Amino acid sequence: MKNKIQKIMQDELAKEILTFFYQNQSSVDSVSGISTWVSNERKDVELALEELVKLGVVEEDSTGSAKGYSYTRDEKIMKIVKKLMSDAQ
Secondary structure (H helix, E strand, O other), X not given: OHHHHHHHOOXXXXXXXXXXXXXXXXXXXXXXXXHHHOOOOHHHHHHHHHHHHHHOOEEEEEEOXXXXXXXXXXXXXXXXXXXHHHHHO
């Protein structure tokens, strides 16, 4: 799992999104909102989010037609991300 997360963090946009959620762990936001936060195209953000969701680092929640994204609550993944963020500084 650590290797997969390290690999996705090589993508600047995915890393920026992950960093946003890591620093704002109680945030829930839409693709549009996240694209505003990271100053990037909506379609690119959506693709990066799909990869982060596949890894379990970001969670997707749908309510009706609205989709929201938030940081994982999986303790194991949170520990890995914390270590990787610490190493990156």
